[in-house]
Amino acid sequence: MSTPTARGSRAENAPAIQTRGLTKRFGRTTAVKDLSLEVRPGEVFGFLGPNGAGKSTKIRMLLGFIRPSSGTARVFSDDARDVRRAHRHLAYVPADVALWPALTGAEILELLARVGPGSDTTYRDELVDRFELELGKRGKAYSTGNRQKVALVAAFSTRAPLLVLDEPTSGLDPLMEREFRRCVAEARDRGQTVFLSSHQLAEVEAVCDRVAILRAGHLAEVASIPELRRLRRTDVEVSFDGVAPDVSGLPGIHDVELLDGTGMRFSLTGPPGPALRVLAASDVTAFQMREPSLEEIFLDYYGDAVR
Numbered sequence: 001m002s003t004p005t006a007r008g009s010r011a012e013n014a015p016a017i018q019t020r021g022l023t024k025r026f027g028r029t030t031a032v033k034d035l036s037l038e039v040r041p042g043e044v045f046g047f048l049g050p051n052g053a054g055k056s057t058k059i060r061m062l063l064g065f066i067r068p069s070s071g072t073a074r075v076f077s078d079d080a081r082d083v084r085r086a087h088r089h090l091a092y093v094p095a096d097v098a099l100w101p102a103l104t105g106a107e108i109l110e111l112l113a114r115v116g117p118g119s120d121t122t123y124r125d126e127l128v129d130r131f132e133l134e135l136g137k138r139g140k141a142y143s144t145g146n147r148q149k150v151a152l153v154a155a156f157s158t159r160a161p162l163l164v165l166d167e168p169t170s171g172l173d174p175l176m177e178r179e180f181r182r183c184v185a186e187a188r189d190r191g192q193t194v195f196l197s198s199h200q201l202a203e204v205e206a207v208c209d210r211v212a213i214l215r216a217g218h219l220a221e222v223a224s225i226p227e228l229r230r231l232r233r234t235d236v237e238v239s240f241d242g243v244a245p246d247v248s249g250l251p252g253i254h255d256v257e258l259l260d261g262t263g264m265r266f267s268l269t270g271p272p273g274p275a276l277r278v279l280a281a282s283d284v285t286a287f288q289m290r291e292p293s294l295e296e297i298f299l300d301y302y303g304d305a306v307r
């Protein structure tokens with residue numbers, strides 16, 4: 001089977017995903033509110049939010065499972081409601097993978113390869129080995145993690161330009177999660193776009209180019225991970241001889257804490273210049289800056305409720 005790369009294959013170079021004013025109401029609940037978002041072709045895009053933020057509802061609209069109350073969702077410029085056209089561009093791994101109970105893993109992979117936009121069977125065989133998938137078992141006999149592996153192998157071996165992955169590693173052990181990250185990197189190298197909804201923040205941090213953070217149905221932020229870090233605080237720890245540098249009151253400096261007379265700690269938002277000038281004028285013996293992890297950034301947005 002031929003294996004065209006996804007890069008450049010969409011003539012018009014349209015956004016892989018584009019939503020404009022996308023809204024979904026369920027009775028009195030507005031699950032997604034006025035969501036406008038663009039995912040560029042070839043990027044790995046993380047979609048984050050606490051339980052009930054509206055992630056699944058957005059994905060269900062994108063896949064044409066439910067219709068928006070208002071607004072539009074497009075997949076490579078095809079309206080998501082036109083399922084026949086939109087699904088030519090995508091492969092999907094749901095959070096809760098259901099397989100045909102009487103078919104074996106091998107039969108399921110064959111079936112899935114035939115419904116998508118073409119599958120690289122050599123790569124698929126390699127992934128079966130890498131994910132240590134037993135293909136002789138029937139669908140009903142697979143564990144949750146193994147069902148997820150079947151769906152992931154099928155999705156990663158398609159040549160669909162867009163992979164929509166909803167919580168794809170919740171059932172995988174750490175070794176398999178590492179394989180998953182490799183697969184995402186390989187998909188990006190082939191020019192495929194990956195839309196990854198996940199609660200595994202370390203995973204999103206490791207693989208995504210940009211992330212959207214969803215709060216109560218609307219977008220709280222869309223940024224690259226370095227941009228998110230810059231928006232947030234950086235923790236600084238300094239050791240010094242003599243008089244403590246006086247950084248309190250400088251713009252962007254918070255939570256100054258003196259430690260045992262020769263050290264201090266503070267957090268910094270925005271440009272570090274003013275603090276560095278004060279430190280440069282003191283006898284600093286050690287200096288350490290620590291950027292927040294995506295988990296800390298996420299907790300800053302939502303508080304401990306998401307732990």
Ligand SMILES: Nc1ncnc2c1ncn2[C@@H]1O[C@H](COP(=O)(O)OP(=O)(O)OP(=O)(O)O)[C@@H](O)[C@H]1O
Pocket residue numbers: 026029030031049050051052053054055056057058
């Ligand atoms: N079919 C439905 N009928 C009524 N309310 C719904 C329906 N589907 C979702 N909701 C509500 O819409 C909101 C968003 O739900 P959604 O499942 O999209 O969140 P989520 O971000 O995917 O959460 P999780 O991380 O828990 O999967 C919630 O308040 C949910 O109760």
